[in-house]
Amino acid sequence: MSRLYLARNPRVAARSLDGEMMIMSGRDSTLFTLNKTATILWQSADGATPLDQIVELRICREFQVEPAQALQDAETLARELASHEILQISEEPIPQPSPAAGGSR
Amino acid sequence: MSTLMQEMSEKALRLGIPLSVQLDLTYRCNERCVHCYLDHDDHGEMTTVEIKHLLDEMADAGVFILTLSGGEIFLRRDFFELLEHARRLMFCVKLKTNAVLIREREAERLRDLGVESVQISIYSHRPEVHDAITLVPGSLKRSIDAARFLKSQGLKVILANVLMTQNMQDYPGVRALAAELGVECTLDPTITPMMDGNRSTLELGVDRTVLQQVFRDASLVGDVDEFCAIPAAPGESELESTPCSAGHTACYVSPYGEVFPCVQFPLPTGNVRQQRFVDIWRHSDQMNDVRSIRLKDLTTCTSCTHVSNCTRCPGLAFMEGNMRGPSSQDCEKSFARTGVPSANMLAKKRTAANLVQIRALPATAGASPTGAIA
Numbered sequence: 001m002s003r004l005y006l007a008r009n010p011r012v013a014a015r016s017l018d019g020e021m022m023i024m025s026g027r028d029s030t031l032f033t034l035n036k037t038a039t040i041l042w043q044s045a046d047g048a049t050p051l052d053q054i055v056e057l058r059i060c061r062e063f064q065v066e067p068a069q070a071l072q073d074a075e076t077l078a079r080e081l082a083s084h085e086i087l088q089i090s091e092e093p094i095p096q097p098s099p100a101a102g103g104s105r
Numbered sequence: 106m107s108t109l110m111q112e113m114s115e116k117a118l119r120l121g122i123p124l125s126v127q128l129d130l131t132y133r134c135n136e137r138c139v140h141c142y143l144d145h146d147d148h149g150e151m152t153t154v155e156i157k158h159l160l161d162e163m164a165d166a167g168v169f170i171l172t173l174s175g176g177e178i179f180l181r182r183d184f185f186e187l188l189e190h191a192r193r194l195m196f197c198v199k200l201k202t203n204a205v206l207i208r209e210r211e212a213e214r215l216r217d218l219g220v221e222s223v224q225i226s227i228y229s230h231r232p233e234v235h236d237a238i239t240l241v242p243g244s245l246k247r248s249i250d251a252a253r254f255l256k257s258q259g260l261k262v263i264l265a266n267v268l269m270t271q272n273m274q275d276y277p278g279v280r281a282l283a284a285e286l287g288v289e290c291t292l293d294p295t296i297t298p299m300m301d302g303n304r305s306t307l308e309l310g311v312d313r314t315v316l317q318q319v320f321r322d323a324s325l326v327g328d329v330d331e332f333c334a335i336p337a338a339p340g341e342s343e344l345e346s347t348p349c350s351a352g353h354t355a356c357y358v359s360p361y362g363e364v365f366p367c368v369q370f371p372l373p374t375g376n377v378r379q380q381r382f383v384d385i386w387r388h389s390d391q392m393n394d395v396r397s398i399r400l401k402d403l404t405t406c407t408s409c410t411h412v413s414n415c416t417r418c419p420g421l422a423f424m425e426g427n428m429r430g431p432s433s434q435d436c437e438k439s440f441a442r443t444g445v446p447s448a449n450m451l452a453k454k455r456t457a458a459n460l461v462q463i464r465a466l467p468a469t470a471g472a473s474p475t476g477a478i479a
Contacts, residue, residue: 013197
């Protein structure tokens with residue numbers, strides 16, 4: 001199975017409101033709030049860390065879930081976030097133009 | 106406002122987070138709109154470094170929606186540098202501009218930077234009316250060209266139309282123009298006094314007849330009967346509610362670093378050149394005074410028929426002398442909607458009656474037999 005890399009879409013707006021991530025779509029200004037798992041994906045989406053590593057290091061530790069199932073669920077979630085243009089996903093690392101300051105603010 | 110945004114606003118209110126800030130980058134402008142409340146000189150604008158630092162502080166404080174306005178924002182040579190910084194901090198950035206300086210290249214950069222929307226001031230679809238308000242010949246054409254460039258880049262564009270005596274017949278034309286461009290349109294009959302307290306601009310406001318016409322235009326207000334209905338008396342929970350978002354989840358920062366509860370509420374609460382933004386937001390006595398106001402605390406308005414759905418602006422009330430008092434422009438709007446005079450209007454009528462009361466003079470030598478004033 002190929003590895004999947006995630007990056008934040010630079011066209012969205014985002015802010016953490018008391019731990020809850022608010023994301024506004026750059027496509028149509030739709031507002032989303034992310035649940036805990038999606039927030040972890042968002043915060044870890046640096047374009048360089050593969051999804052399986054994010055799942056292993058962040059999600060499995062946080063939620064104490066079985067790794068294979070967690071990876072499958074995380075991939076489904078990542079693809080859903082990508083369909084809303086919140087995340088970019090690729091089978092190659094995704095170069096980042098500059099450090100995404102504020103991404104976890 | 107979407108339900109989710111409403112939920113986020115309520116959460117921000119509970120947590121005391123300034124969800125939305127308008128930052129004016131400059132008061133300089135390349136137009137001279139007759140109704141403008143600003144002077145257009147530079148009295149010492151914040152530098153690029155100061156504004157970037159402020160943006161960092163605002164992101165840390167939880168600000169999500171950042172409206173960049175002026176003056177004309179594109180007159181700042183560092184505008185795109187500031188915008189890039191704001192977007193790196195992932196603000197939802199909205200722009201207010203006359204758009205005269207936006208051409209294809211600028212529109213492309215705004216798209217690339219992920220600006221949420223661009224609001225353009227348009228006063229009429231007719232150049233002779235719009236340009237007579239901006240006092241800049243050719244300005245309507247430039248602004249409309251810009252709207253097309255922005256729209257062609259897929260950006261959300263909003264034409265903002267201020268209703269005044271000069272353009273009161275033209276709002277349907279502006280709406281038709283917006284439809285032709287495929288963009289949104291807003292209409293606002295509020296004229297703001299000058300920031301120095303000069304109220305002469307208010308003379309440009311439309312009269313009651315025009316307001317009534319606007320408020321009964323179903324294409325603007327939807328269900329006219331519902332919009333113009335006399336409101337029900339407020340419940341106890343409504344009287345405990347706050348008048349608007351100013352100072353609660355929103356505030357305004359001037360080009361000189363002064364922080365106010367709102368762009369239309371010139372009560373100084375601190376300056377980011379001397380204090381951290383978040384400290385002003387949380388601890389300013391003035392900000393906390395604004396925050397303490399509940400509908401039940403309003404002088405005159407608490408007993409008014411319209412209190413539960415009045416558009417009363419506490420900033421305009423402040424400019425009339427009392428932030429807990431009525432805002433006459435909003436009294437006029439409530440009256441135009443419903444035909445019922447506000448408590449403030451009735452009180453003024455009583456006062457005026459007292460001032461012109463004619464009484465019989467005491468009988469003294471030389472007075473006429475009837476006591477009338479000659």
